[in-house]
Amino acid sequence: MTISPTPRVAELAPGIFAYVQPDGSVMVNNAGFVASGPDLLLIDTCATEARTKALLGAAQAKTGLHPTLVVNTHHHGDHTFGNCVTNPAPIISHEYARRRILSTGLEPMSLTPTVQFGDLVLAAPTITIETRARLYVGAIEVHLLHLGVAHTAGDLVVWLPKSRVLYAGDILFNGGTPFLIDGSLATYDRVLDEIRDLDPRVIVPGHGDPAGTELLDETRDYLRWLRRVVAEAHERGQSPLEAARAADPGPFSAWLDSERLVVNIARGLAELKGAAPAEPLDYAQLFADMTTLRGGPIHTLA
16 A cells, blocks of 8 residues: 655654654654664554554665564554554553553544554553653663653653654644643643753654754643633633634644644633543544534544
8 A cells, every 4th residue: 555645754863763644634643763783663653554564664674673662652543553563562651551552442443434444453562651761772772751641641752862852742743733632731831841851952743744842832832822712611601612613723723633622622621620631521522523613524644
């Protein structure tokens, strides 16, 4: 199967690569790989069998290696459904991500019925961490850090301190709308502060092109605007869908998957009413609301 649009590989430092899949919308994620000596660390897999095989092919073309270790930055299927294709490499994640992968299985595939996922089976992480771990990929030092609840309660960033490259997973999108269905509006800024304190030179977002710390500023601007929308919705007694329809996203309307606004408002309203970060929401209702707000099915090129 030909992958379209064609993914590209960017070498960010010697042996350190970003794998970027356009257009970066639903189920079209970024990944990465780090190679040194006999070792190849794969950072996330892809949503489908074909896309994950293309990722492995690109990594082998650049390094001559098959993954010796896989890291999942969080549990969502676009970053984990392809885990089984990397067998027999061990897979590491946050403990929460492993639990969610096991509890939801491959069921989320039903949310995007047009996607040809291929011959996939569930492959959960086999090693988990709670806060941080240090790895060595050949001579390259790699830190896995859980900085708090942002996109999900099990986000890991992959930090390479010598080259100052950071793989952010879906904590950050470039040109895409943040998605808080499993995360927290209340604690997101603290995670962004932690990332800034690392002083990354290059950030690989979960979707969209690699960039610098301007991604932190853009995300913070969106969250600041979102909090105003949530506060107004709370004061007016609006539902998430009513508030999303009434909101003026301004420059954020050009971001991919802007219908996620209804989910993000729901997260903010739930937390104003006392919900804990990442407390489960009514996913079926929220996906229906996104379809309504968009005026049609969720967009995906996967």
